[in-house]
Amino acid sequence: xxxxxxxxxxxxxxxxxxxxxxxxxxxxxxxxxxxxxxxxxxxxxxxxxxxxxxxxxxxxxxxxxxxxxxxxxxxxxxxxxxxxxxxxxxxxxxxxxxxxxxxxxxxxxxxxxxxxxxxxxxxxxxxxxxxxxxxxxxxxxxxxxxxxxxxxxxxxxxxxxxxxxxxxxxxxxxxxxxxxxxxxxxxxxxxxxxxxxxxxxxxxxxxxxxxxxxxxxxxxxxxxxxxxxxxxxxxxxxxxxxxxxxxxxxxxxxxxxxxxxxxxxxxxxxxxxxxxxxxxxxxxxxxxxxxxxxxxxxxxxxxxxxxxxxxxxxxxxxxxxxxxxxxxxxxxxxxxxxxxxxxxxxxxxxxxxxxxxxxxxxxxxxxxxxxxxxxxxxxxxxxxxxxxxxxxxxxxxxxxxxxxxxxxxxxxxxxxxxxxxxx
Numbered sequence: 001x002x003x004x005x006x007x008x009x010x011x012x013x014x015x016x017x018x019x020x021x022x023x024x025x026x027x028x029x030x031x032x033x034x035x036x037x038x039x040x041x042x043x044x045x046x047x048x049x050x051x052x053x054x055x056x057x058x059x060x061x062x063x064x065x066x067x068x069x070x071x072x073x074x075x076x077x078x079x080x081x082x083x084x085x086x087x088x089x090x091x092x093x094x095x096x097x098x099x100x101x102x103x104x105x106x107x108x109x110x111x112x113x114x115x116x117x118x119x120x121x122x123x124x125x126x127x128x129x130x131x132x133x134x135x136x137x138x139x140x141x142x143x144x145x146x147x148x149x150x151x152x153x154x155x156x157x158x159x160x161x162x163x164x165x166x167x168x169x170x171x172x173x174x175x176x177x178x179x180x181x182x183x184x185x186x187x188x189x190x191x192x193x194x195x196x197x198x199x200x201x202x203x204x205x206x207x208x209x210x211x212x213x214x215x216x217x218x219x220x221x222x223x224x225x226x227x228x229x230x231x232x233x234x235x236x237x238x239x240x241x242x243x244x245x246x247x248x249x250x251x252x253x254x255x256x257x258x259x260x261x262x263x264x265x266x267x268x269x270x271x272x273x274x275x276x277x278x279x280x281x282x283x284x285x286x287x288x289x290x291x292x293x294x295x296x297x298x299x300x301x302x303x304x305x306x307x308x309x310x311x312x313x314x315x316x317x318x319x320x321x322x323x324x325x326x327x328x329x330x331x332x333x334x335x336x337x338x339x340x341x342x343x344x345x346x347x348x349x350x351x352x353x354x355x356x357x358x359x360x361x362x363x364x365x366x367x368x369x370x371x372x373x374x375x376x377x378x379x380x381x382x383x384x385x386x387x388x389x390x391x392x393x394x395x396x397x398x399x400x401x402x403x404x405x406x407x408x409x410x411x412x413x414x415x416x417x418x419x420x421x422x423x
Contacts, residue, residue, distance in 0.1 A: 001064025003304065004057070005030045005041060006048050006078070010331075010362030010380040011289035012069040014296040015303070016040040017358065019067070022304035029061065035371060036361025048073055051081040058087050065090060065308050071147060071286050074265075075101040090307040092285050095261040099252075099283040103143045103182045106283050109259075113251040117280040118272075120184035126170040129181050133162050139186035143282075144169045146177030153223055153282075155186065187281065189274035190416065192233040193291050194241070196249050196269070197306060199315040200262030203249055204306070207298060207322055208236035209291040210416065215338060217412045224338045225377055228413030230328040230388060231294040234420050235273050244271065244278045252283070264310055290329045293360050293380045297327035328391035328414050329382040330399055331362070332407045337376035341406075347371045347378075348403025357383045357398055373406060381409075388417040 003025060005016055013036040019028055020040035030037045031046035031054075046057055058066060066082055068074055068091035077094035091097075098105040110117040118141070123129035133140055142165035144152030152174045156162035162183075169178030191213075195206040209231040215221040236244075248269055256263040268284035268291070287295065296303070300321040309318045334341035344367060350359055360382060363375020381402070383394035392414045399409060 001025070001304075001308075002027045002061055003029070004054075004061075004063045004066045005033075005037075005069060006066065006073055007069025008032050008034050008037070009070065009289055010360045010377065011287050011292040013037050013360040013362070014293040014380075015067060015069060015287065017360070018296040018299065018303040022302050024302065024304045029063070034361045035364050035366050036359075048078065049076070051078055054078065055082060055085045055087070058082070058085070064088065065304070065311060067091070067307055069286060071097065071100050071284065074285055075147060088308065088311045090265060090311045092263050092265040093261060096256055096263040096265075097285045098261075099256075099263070100285040101147055102145055103282060104145050104180060106280075107182060107184070109252065109255050110280060113255040115248050115251050115280055116276070116278065118185035118187050120182055123181045123183065124179065126166055129166045129183055130163055133166065133183055134159065136183070136185070138162055141184045141186055142166055142169065143182040143184065144174040144178040145180035145182055146174070152177055155223070187272040187274055187279055189272045189279075190235045191281070192236050192271045192273055193229075193288055194236065194244050194249075194269045194271055195287070195291070195295060196245070196267045197310045197315060198253055198263050198265065198267055199310045199313045200257060200264050201253070201313070202315040203245065203253055204310075204315050204318065204320060205241060205245060206266075206320055207231055207295050208233040208241065209288065209294055210235070211288065211291055212410060212413055215410075217410050218415075222338055224333075226288070226290050227331045227333065227410045228329055229288070229290045229294050230326060230391065230414045230417060231291070231298055232326070234417050240273060240278055244269065248278060248280050266310070289362070290331055290380050293329045293358075293382050294327035297358065297382055297384050298323045298325065323384070325356075325384045325386060326388050326391045326417075327382060327384040328388065328395050329360075329380045330395045330409050330413050331377050332379040332381060332399065332402065332404065332409050333377050334363075334373055334375070335406050335408050341376055343374055344372045345404070345406035347373055347407075351398060351401040353398065356385070357394060359398065373404065378404075378407065388414045388421055392418065
């Protein structure tokens with residue numbers, strides 16, 4: 001079949017790379033794509049906010065499946081419009097995408113269906129939010145309710161930091177995303193990411209990963225959209241995966257169906273593994289970025305039939321096979337990120353990669369034929385190996401061959417898993 005992939009980041013490059021390997025694929029289009037995606041797909045200049053234009057393109061090209069990569073088009077209802085036009089879409093409806101689009105919505109769902117998560121309160125007023133925060137004390141977590149590109153969450157270790165985060169939200173630092181604030185209990189444990197496909201009734205567990213959100217080594221500094229990841233996450237034992245499915249994923253699928261918003265697409269559950277077991281930090285309704293990059297490196301199965309099954313209610317007829325190898329990705333970011341950074345800085349010729357290595361483009365463009373950095377997170381330098389130590393060594397060896405003066409990265413991606421390997 002022909003496939004249209006929506007998006008332009010590292011996640012979409014990883015999906016394009018994997019979809020292009022499918023024996024079921026006739027042709028892959030991407031809108032708007034990036035220079036890396038262009039190696040695997042025909043780029044099309046579609047305004048994805050113009051839902052009618054996307055529908056017209058799909059009908060004209062006889063598209064068999066639309067894969068929506070980022071969260072914003074899903075929250076804006078692109079999947080609904082495409083489905084109404086009779087097209088198969090991988091990605092949830094706008095109502096189901098509230099699981100990511102509104103942190104308060106997700107917390108309320110958890111409360112209704114007894115899904116383990118941190119205690120919380122929702123606020124539309126700064127004074128009330130601050131009063132509650134003072135009452136609870138630090139450490140505490142402050143979240144802008146809406147979409148904030150991974151930057152609307154503050155894990156405040158001091159009361160002053162928490163109060164400042166509340167001011168940021170209500171002063172418009174995150175736009176309309178901060179019009180409501182969720183204040184929730186700090187969960188102590190080890191973070192992990194869990195991915196699972198859903199067609200509204202059936203769940204297909206995928207794999208686990210661990211992200212590195214903070215910009216600095218040793219998990220210091222402000223949160224980012226993710227500075228690196230690896231898969232699998234050792235903290236997610238078979239028992240933890242089974243409990244996550246039973247206590248978190250399955251009640252969510254049931255709850256969304258009962259509320260009239262059956263969820264189709266991928267659940268990305270951000271978890272904290274506490275002394276009590278897995279607890280939900282947040283849901284994302286798309287593949288993670290940079291987690292998708294390491295998942296695609298490990299996936300042995302053909303991706304296209306899996307996504308199509310989720311989109312068409314036939315997930316009970318497919319299965320996913322994974323490599324036992326570890327995949328690890330290092331994010332190369334523009335100096336200054338997650339704060340202000342220079343754009344259009346030149347990137348030298350990218351190094352050649354082996355079969356177990358890949359450099360995914362996240363924020364790049366071609367300017368006068370030369371590759372430049374246009375985003376905060378720019379390249380995902382990815383490698384796989386038998387152990388985390390081996391995958392990490394390969395990834396950083398590749399980083400060291402990159403020519404980009406304005407780039408920087410963390411040098412400790414995978415540190416928790418490596419500590420485990422060496423214990």
